[in-house]
Amino acid sequence: MKNSQLYKGSLTTIIMKLLEENGRMYGYEITQKVKSITKGELNITEGALYPALHKLEGEGLLDVEVEKVGNRLRKYYKLTEDGQKETVNRLAELEEFIKNMQTLVNPKINPDLQF
């Protein structure tokens, strides 16, 4: 990723959510999807993406299938069963994180908190 520091730490969650939603995707496709979803605001760099995919695969959360399309190589990734379970956890963490950050940014949204 190349962006606001805030995206640090969210890459694997993003990848796993996209795979949950789309079944299977290849690396370049992920970068393009994220770019379009965020209207160009978030650009995942290859230097971050590929090591992240390899790590998730190594952890048994992703499976890979290599395919040749035309004359070009594609590596399609999809969630394993473990990966699907872990995705649920990570999305729950993400929602908690977002809630906490919203409370920090705009404490008045939550009027019963005292601080």
Next chain:
Amino acid sequence: MKNSQLYKGSLTTIIMKLLEENGRMYGYEITQKVKSITKGELNITEGALYPALHKLEGEGLLDVEVEKVGNRLRKYYKLTEDGQKETVNRLAELEEFIKNMQTLVNPKINPDLQF
């Protein structure tokens, strides 16, 4: 911070927002405030906090005033003018980030996006 990876990169934004809101705070106070706001979910560790404060000070975004309270030392930090401007930027970035992550997590919220 000691938590879900997601918080990586958000520490300085959190610090600056709290200082914007509270005028001035000292390190330990910041850790306690964050803990109470997040109901114990986010614990900023000293190993992350103090280097972050020193860095922000070095960048001219924070000023420090040392005070002795009882027999103990406190270092009160507050935003400089540059720091106040930068805080506005970072909070805008945070809002964009949250929006983007929400769109990623729950694309159906935003029905006019096509992907």
Next chain:
DNA sequence: TATTATGCATAAGAATTTTATGTATGTTTG
């Protein structure tokens, strides 16, 4: 009097990301 809380700090290591580079094929445009 031992533990916990308050209050600061730094250093080694881990983890993640940026930046830079490399290889190769396919498409578009001036």
Next chain:
DNA sequence: CAAACATACATAAAATTCTTATGCATAATA
């Protein structure tokens, strides 16, 4: 038709951020 851009993978050095561990010191509490 050559150059530029897009597609598609990869890795390695450096930077950044955070965790973990440690250290010092005072105050309060059990």
